[in-house]
Amino acid sequence: MRILIISDIHANLAAFESVLTDAKGEWDYVWCLGDVVGYGPDPNECCELLKTLPHLCLAGNHDWAALNRLDIRTFNADARKVVLWTQETLKPENIAYLDALPTTFVLGQYTLAHGSPREPVWEYILDPIIAALNFPHFETPYCFVGHTHTPVIYKQLSERGDTDAQQPVYRQPAPLNGHRLIINPGSVGQPRDANPDASYAILEVEKHILEYRRVPYPIHLTQERMRRAEMPERLIARLEHGW
Numbered sequence: 248m249r250i251l252i253i254s255d256i257h258a259n260l261a262a263f264e265s266v267l268t269d270a271k272g273e274w275d276y277v278w279c280l281g282d283v284v285g286y287g288p289d290p291n292e293c294c295e296l297l298k299t300l301p302h303l304c305l306a307g308n309h310d311w312a313a314l315n316r317l318d319i320r321t322f323n324a325d326a327r328k329v330v331l332w333t334q335e336t337l338k339p340e341n342i343a344y345l346d347a348l349p350t351t352f353v354l355g356q357y358t359l360a361h362g363s364p365r366e367p368v369w370e371y372i373l374d375p376i377i378a379a380l381n382f383p384h385f386e387t388p389y390c391f392v393g394h395t396h397t398p399v400i401y402k403q404l405s406e407r408g409d410t411d412a413q414q415p416v417y418r419q420p421a422p423l424n425g426h427r428l429i430i431n432p433g434s435v436g437q438p439r440d441a442n443p444d445a446s447y448a449i450l451e452v453e454k455h456i457l458e459y460r461r462v463p464y465p466i467h468l469t470q471e472r473m474r475r476a477e478m479p480e481r482l483i484a485r486l487e488h489g490w
């Protein structure tokens with residue numbers, strides 16, 4: 248079975264559609280690691296497209312913000328403005344969809360969380376030290392997370408917890424075997440690794456073979472829709488720079 252692994256769509260329909268077109272016919276099921284909405288102009292469209300796919304999806308912090316489940320004073324002013332817009336824009340059936348999302352999943356050899364296995368909705372795994380602290384918090388060999396919008400693989404090198412970070416190589420399927428790993432596929436709708444292309448991965452579950460991918464998408468379409476919705480200019484500009 249081949250899994251399309253996506254995260255942090257952030258209501259960016261053009262990016263989401265470009266990923267689906269790029270991966271067409273190459274997967275059987277979708278694992279979405281959360282933050283379907285927030286930041287972008289298409290929260291309903293992204294929920295509705297995701298719902299048409301065979302998938303499971305986790306809750307992210309922006310999904311919870313859209314549900315008013317958390318204190319949005321922890322968000323910066325620009326993000327907060329779009330949270331309020333998203334709350335007003337989401338249809339009741341899409342609110343109900345987001346409301347039902349779980350915070351973790353364990354499937355065979357894989358644990359899934361939005362942020363981290365230790366704090367599934369909140370924690371950012373930003374470096375090998377934080378990754379090392381998270382290995383004791385899941386039991387499977389492999390864990391997928393999103394949340395930082397940066398594709399990376401953290402590898403546990405020893406039982407003592409030594410951990411390193413590896414940058415993905417794109418369009419080169421590679422086996423995962425040998426070490427415990429925390430794997431981030433990057434973000435579909437708001438990459439932050441100085442590369443604006445949508446990021447995703449394809450996993451061959453039984454063989455444990457992972458392929459990272461990037462795909463350009465029509466950023467201007469998303470930006471035009473954001474301008475029409477009078478979203479903050481900083482959020483509009485960042486998409487084309489990948490930060």
Ligand code: ZN
Nearest residue numbers: 255282309394
């Ligand atoms: Zn996010």
